[in-house]
Amino acid sequence: MSPDDLVAAVIAIESGVAKKDLCDRLAVNVLPETLLKFMQRLHDDPQLAFDMLYTHTAVDYPVENRIELIYQLYSVKQRHYLMVATSVKRDKPEISSVSSIWRIAEWHEREVYDLFGVLYDGHPDLRRLFLDDDWKGFPLRKDYKDDFMLERPE
Amino acid sequence: MSIRVTTLDEKIHEIPTNESPMASQEYFVNMGPQHPSTHGVLRLVLKMDGETVREILPVLGYIHRGIEKKGEHIGYRQFVHLTDRLDYLSALANNWAVSMVVEKAMNIELNDRIQTIRTIMAELQRIQSHQLWWGVFGMDLGAFTPFLYGFRDREKITTILEETIGARLTMNYIQPGGLMFDIQPDFAKKVKEFISYFKPKLEEYETLVSNNVIFEQRMKNVGILDAATAVSIGTTGPVLRASGVAHDLRKDEPYGVYGKVQFKVAVGSVGDSWDRYRVRIEEMRQSIQIVEQLIDNIPEGKTLVMKPAIKIKLPAGNYYSHIETARGIFGVFVVADGTDRPYRIHLRTPNFNNLWAVTVTAPGWRLADLVTILSSLDIVVPDIDR
Amino acid sequence: MGVITEKLPIYIEPMPGGSMVLTSMDFMINWAHANSLWPLTFGTSCCAIEVMMAAGASNHDLARFGAEVARATPRQADLLVVAGTIVKRMAPILKTLYAQMGEPRYVIATGSCAISGGPFVFNSYTTIRGVDQLIPVDVYVPGCPPRPEAFFYGLLTLQRMIKEGETVRKPGIRRKPVMAALPEGITIADIQAELAALLDRNATVNVPQQCKERDLDEP
Numbered sequence: 001m002s003p004d005d006l007v008a009a010v011i012a013i014e015s016g017v018a019k020k021d022l023c024d025r026l027a028v029n030v031l032p033e034t035l036l037k038f039m040q041r042l043h044d045d046p047q048l049a050f051d052m053l054y055t056h057t058a059v060d061y062p063v064e065n066r067i068e069l070i071y072q073l074y075s076v077k078q079r080h081y082l083m084v085a086t087s088v089k090r091d092k093p094e095i096s097s098v099s100s101i102w103r104i105a106e107w108h109e110r111e112v113y114d115l116f117g118v119l120y121d122g123h124p125d126l127r128r129l130f131l132d133d134d135w136k137g138f139p140l141r142k143d144y145k146d147d148f149m150l151e152r153p154e
Numbered sequence: 155m156s157i158r159v160t161t162l163d164e165k166i167h168e169i170p171t172n173e174s175p176m177a178s179q180e181y182f183v184n185m186g187p188q189h190p191s192t193h194g195v196l197r198l199v200l201k202m203d204g205e206t207v208r209e210i211l212p213v214l215g216y217i218h219r220g221i222e223k224k225g226e227h228i229g230y231r232q233f234v235h236l237t238d239r240l241d242y243l244s245a246l247a248n249n250w251a252v253s254m255v256v257e258k259a260m261n262i263e264l265n266d267r268i269q270t271i272r273t274i275m276a277e278l279q280r281i282q283s284h285q286l287w288w289g290v291f292g293m294d295l296g297a298f299t300p301f302l303y304g305f306r307d308r309e310k311i312t313t314i315l316e317e318t319i320g321a322r323l324t325m326n327y328i329q330p331g332g333l334m335f336d337i338q339p340d341f342a343k344k345v346k347e348f349i350s351y352f353k354p355k356l357e358e359y360e361t362l363v364s365n366n367v368i369f370e371q372r373m374k375n376v377g378i379l380d381a382a383t384a385v386s387i388g389t390t391g392p393v394l395r396a397s398g399v400a401h402d403l404r405k406d407e408p409y410g411v412y413g414k415v416q417f418k419v420a421v422g423s424v425g426d427s428w429d430r431y432r433v434r435i436e437e438m439r440q441s442i443q444i445v446e447q448l449i450d451n452i453p454e455g456k457t458l459v460m461k462p463a464i465k466i467k468l469p470a471g472n473y474y475s476h477i478e479t480a481r482g483i484f485g486v487f488v489v490a491d492g493t494d495r496p497y498r499i500h501l502r503t504p505n506f507n508n509l510w511a512v513t514v515t516a517p518g519w520r521l522a523d524l525v526t527i528l529s530s531l532d533i534v535v536p537d538i539d540r
Numbered sequence: 541m542g543v544i545t546e547k548l549p550i551y552i553e554p555m556p557g558g559s560m561v562l563t564s565m566d567f568m569i570n571w572a573h574a575n576s577l578w579p580l581t582f583g584t585s586c587c588a589i590e591v592m593m594a595a596g597a598s599n600h601d602l603a604r605f606g607a608e609v610a611r612a613t614p615r616q617a618d619l620l621v622v623a624g625t626i627v628k629r630m631a632p633i634l635k636t637l638y639a640q641m642g643e644p645r646y647v648i649a650t651g652s653c654a655i656s657g658g659p660f661v662f663n664s665y666t667t668i669r670g671v672d673q674l675i676p677v678d679v680y681v682p683g684c685p686p687r688p689e690a691f692f693y694g695l696l697t698l699q700r701m702i703k704e705g706e707t708v709r710k711p712g713i714r715r716k717p718v719m720a721a722l723p724e725g726i727t728i729a730d731i732q733a734e735l736a737a738l739l740d741r742n743a744t745v746n747v748p749q750q751c752k753e754r755d756l757d758e759p
Binding site: 186187188189190194195215216217218219220221223224226227228235236238239242243286289290301302303305306309322323324535536 | 585659662664
Binding site: 020021022023024025027051052053054055057059060070072076079083094102103104107113115119120121123125126127128129130131132133134139140152 | 157158159160161162163165214215218220222223227228258259383385386387388399401406470471472473474476483485487489497498500502506507510514539
């Protein structure tokens with residue numbers, strides 16, 4: 001599918017889906033409430049067939065009080081690529097888990113919980129991945145303070 | 155919605171249900187972070203029933219250094235040297251991925267000389283990485299000779315690369331805008347000597363390990379990963395290709411000069427350890443073929459098209475680039491805000507997904523087979539933890 | 541072994557000629573220890589490939605120094621080569637491994653990460669800045685990663701430390717030959733003169749002038 005057709009087909013799936021600017025590849029913005037249904041359609045539709053989740057990560061915007069979640073999808077059958085972005089509120093970061101669609105999402109979501117504090121509804125095994133279970137705080141947030149960490153002098 | 159966060163202790167203390175009269179034999183074994191065959195600091199908590207593995211819980215974080223957080227405080231050119239330390243056996247390929255992101259975002263045009271040398275270096279490093287994998291694979295299965303043979307031949311490539319680059323392991327050579335140094339005058343001659351030395355050695359490797367009945371029986375039909383699961387887990391590289399899915403970035407999204415050379419992509423059929431083994435041996439052959447086609451016609455030109463002293467500032471936006479390393483697809487995702495430091499840099503590492511494959515394929519096998527499966531997936535642990 | 545090193549010196553030393561016997565005993569025991577160090581297979585990240593695997597493989601052979609018997613369990617090893625970064629989660633495990641090793645035990649810290657934290661000193665919330673905050677270290681081998689030859693130099697320095705510095709009368713206390721790493725032709729007086737020049741508060745480096753002398757572009 002050509003990039004324009006792909007974007008048009010993806011936007012037509014749900015309301016609230018819009019093209020995202022300032023990205024070097026195809027990207028769309030989605031509302032967090034409709035995320036699970038949208039991802040299920042992306043995976044099951046034979047024309048789109050996004051069967052591989054390359055990576056899932058998050059970006060912290062404390063000024064705008066949101067954490068943006070990024071999903072990068074690829075289709076092995078159709079050989080096209082799509083980036084899906086959605087935002088959750090920074091003080092109540094909860095969203096549905098997509099681990100029922102792609103199995104690796106279980107680990108990616110554990111990593112995002114570990115480093116950003118985003119909670120996933122429907123996750124089978126939500127616990128920290130890299131840090132100790134009793135670590136306080138979420139290190140990759142912009143306002144993370146730690147006595148142990150040494151700041152680089154400018 | 156009520157979301158519950160658990161801990162590792164809770165998972166270990168779950169009482170197993172009595173499914174069979176032998177269920178009272180289930181116990182947890184810790185294959186701890188210091189272990190000769192876990193390829194780094196990987197801790198596997200195994201739920202076992204006698205000698206059979208029932209469930210695997212990998213525990214990560216024993217080499218988590220916070221590279222992504224560090225990336226937000228240093229510039230792009232300094233970040234390149236940190237990527238050497240992730241998957242240190244494909245250091246040049248990791249450098250190339252970061253350089254690719256910066257060059258695409260700033261629209262820098264590279265000349266053919268840079269692209270050709272980058273491709274040759276990446277392929278030499280692929281051969282080097284598979285040689286080490288072959289040596290360590292033999293050692294994990296109990297044979298020490300492949301280790302010595304693999305390292306003997308690996309040193310030949312290391313010496314060639316060291317003459318040009320200056321380092322043996324953490325290369326930091328492929329920079330945004332070109333290469334750090336120009337290649338030595340006798341680079342082509344040495345590489346050709348190495349190729350003519352190594353081709354019969356590859357046949358020797360086949361005779362030693364591949365035609366050995368014991369290895370064959372330990373690898374055939376052990377740890378089968380079918381294609382649908384492999385794609386759902388997001389495995390890439392030889393692990394995915396051994397399961398039958400022909401996804402190779404060098405053919406699907408060619409970068410460098412891969413679009414101009416002839417080579418085949420090795421694809422397996424069953425997805426067991428034997429297929430993963432054969433795919434990597436075949437990849438070594440194809441890499442030799444690629445280097446042979448390129449080594450005689452390296453075009454002339456400059457090796458650095460961007461002055462190294464300037465501060466690299468990417469225009470605001472999201473950028474993603476990826477390349478195929480020896481283990482899979484290594485991707486770099488950058489959120490830039492116009493300054494000389496990335497706002498967020500995320501690394502998509504191949505070993506993160508490949509490790510998950512062991513939790514899916516190993517249950518049901520014995521402990522010794524677990525070591526075979528883990529070794530055939532070719533994991534480098536600092537790549538997972540970053 | 542315990543009787544020879546713990547009980548016998550107390551009886552032999554007061555006897556006439558006892559010190560000579562003890563010195564010969566020191567020489568034999570130290571010679572045996574130094575030439576057959578058994579390392580523990582411990583490597584966390586990149587240094588493990590160079591220092592542990594490449595040094596033990598065919599081209600740079602560790603067996604010629606007697607140290608190729610790498611044991612997987614600390615109970616049977618006496619040399620702990622810390623190769624790689626140590627993070628907070630790994631620290632208790634390193635301490636357990638060190639505690640499990642039997643006396644006499646030696647530690648070589650190889651690579652920048654084990655010496656001081658390496659490239660991960662700043663802005664890393666988990667890296668321990670130097671393994672000597674956790675366990676006592678005998679020899680430091682710098683490099684990122686150090687070449688196998690550099691690691692061998694460190695190993696030979698450790699062997700010299702053992703041969704010259706250990707005695708059965710004071711187990712665990714080793715005299716450090718601090719200038720073991722001094723290259724040929726350099727004396728202590730040279731080093732002291734250079735240090736004095738560095739500490740001179742009026743000494744300056746004029747970068748633009750030096751660039752002009754060497755025909756370089758100014759920064």
